[in-house]
Amino acid sequence: MDQNPYHVPVMTAEVVELLRPVEPRLLIDATYGGGGHTRALLEAFPGLSIVALDQDQDAIAQAPANPRVRLIHANFAFLETIAAEICGGRVDGSSVSPCVDGVLFDIGVSSHQIDEPERGFSYRRRGPIDMRMDRDAELGADTIINEWGVDDIADVLWRFGEERLARRIARAIVAARPIRDTAHLADVVKAAVPAAVRRRKHPARKVFQAIRIAVNNELDSLESGLEAAIRWTRPGGRVMVISYHSLEDRIVKRRFAAGTSGCECPPDFPVCTCGRVAELRSPVRKPLRPSDEEIATNPRARSAVLRVAEKVGA
Ligand SMILES: C[S@@+](CC[C@H](N)C(=O)[O-])C[C@H]1O[C@@H](n2cnc3c(N)ncnc32)[C@H](O)[C@@H]1O
Known part of the structure; x- marks a missing residue:
């Protein structure tokens, strides 16, 4: 290997x-x-x-x-x-x-990309909310998380994360602004979902995937x-x-x-x-x-x- x-x-x-x-x-x-x-x-x-x-x-x-x-x-x-x-x-x-x-x-x-905290791809590491593969790209995840409206965030979570709690999570994100970093975002998502969901896979997994797919088109x-x-x-x-x-x-x-x-x-x-x-x-x-x-x-x-x-x- x-x-x-x-x-x-x-x-x-x-x-x-x-x-x-x-x-x-x-x-x-x-x-x-x-x-x-x-x-x-x-x-x-x-x-x-x-x-x-x-x-x-x-x-x-x-x-x-x-x-x-x-x-x-x-x-x-x-x-x-x-x-x-x-x-x-x-x-x-x-x-x-x-x-x-x-x-x-x-x-x-x-x-x-996942392992470098400053790239902002991982919900398990504290870093800036970035997720751009190309650092010359204009759109970073921070814009989506801290500036977009509930409807647009929910749409991203639904389309690219197939997240059934998309709207609920989007509302929690907007209410918690400003969201400082990836660890803060992961905590906001965790707190937004019912306890039964929290016990399965980390609830931020699909949210981070969805935002990443949107950021990098x-x-x-x-x-x-x-x-x-x-x-x-x-x-x-x-x-x-x-x-x-x-x-x-x-x-x-x-x-x-x-x-x-x-x-x-x-x-x-x-x-x-x-x-x-x-x-x-x-x-x-x-x-x-x-x-x-x-x-x-x-x-x-x-x-x-x-x-x-x-x-x-x-
Ligand atoms: C799974 S890794 C590839 C690993 C590689 N095959 C190796 O052997 O190390 C995915 C890579 O594709 C790049 N990538 C993803 N989407 C891309 C795109 N649309 N255009 C160019 N590179 C892209 C990422 O930046 C990342 O470095």
């Missing part, structure tokens, strides 16, 4: 095996983090070069120089432009020439990034996504299902008239999950789901 304390990569062996039939020479690691996946892939495939993105300045700053890796500080929401530049194509669709052998998204937060970025990845992956290449909660996984599952389905004509049509052909195929029957051994050594892997789709076409 990779001992890099910045982040322990998840399902590395599975990612490598899924790429073996592709014999990759050029991959995009859309979420470099501590670089664990990138390192494992470079080791497994000697002729490989990687273009690695991360929107967190810390991830880029800690990365060692490597002639086989081009690091870019960027949000994968802009993958369309980045991949077009890599492939030398034009974005207007007139001369699209996909050239990438695969794209890996290992989404969510790194251990470094995570679901919209995933949709845009995935679209670009599929477009710029060459036939036979593979797009892989490791996600950690159902909201992300649903986006990936639906997009891959739409890509593999092909013809959308009603089943009673004798011939296809819509002309839609499948752009993807599934190289594995089911999404992959980490082994019990991996979860035992790295508990943060337990919620991971790895989905893969292969680009088809000539």
Whole structure:
């Protein structure tokens, strides 16, 4: 196992095996983090070069120089432009020439982000209410928590945390202002929920997840990034996504299902008239999950789901 304390990569062996039939020479690691996946892939495939993105300045700053890796500080929401530049194509669709052998998204937060109190991602550590992965971004969690109205906060908690007590918690947040730091926010959430809920998982868990997703616009970025990845992956290449909660996984599952389905004509049509052909195929029957051994050594892997789709076409 990779001992890099910045982040322990998840399902590395599975990612490598899924790429073996592709014999990759050029991959995009859309979420470099501590670089664990990138390192494992470079080791497994000697002729490989990687273009690695991360929107967190810390991830880029800690990365060692490597002639086989081009690091870019960027949000994968802009993958369309980045991949077009890599492939030398034009974005207007007139001369699209996909050239990438695969794209890996290992989404969510790194251990470094969670473990550094001053990043404000953890309800277990006292720090500023921030949660921005990209510290140049304008919106921080503090604005949502200390400035937004009850309706908008409740909407975030409901949509991105699937929190059934969203309105009750939002009211408590607004009433407790100013909320000083993450520990204060966690206490406010805890006090807002019934005792029976408090006895289960920490009630701030879903609230912090929801605020983080809103601050970083995570679901919209995933949709845009995935679209670009599929477009710029060459036939036979593979797009892989490791996600950690159902909201992300649903986006990936639906997009891959739409890509593999092909013809959308009603089943009673004798011939296809819509002309839609499948752009993807599934190289594995089911999404992959980490082994019990991996979860035992790295508990943060337990919620991971790895989905893969292969680009088809000539
Ligand atoms: C789970 S970690 C990735 C760990 C990495 N695979 C490794 O082996 O160390 C997720 C990383 O993705 C980055 N990230 C999340 N969303 C992103 C986005 N939309 N664009 C670019 N980077 C993103 C985070 O900043 C974080 O460093």
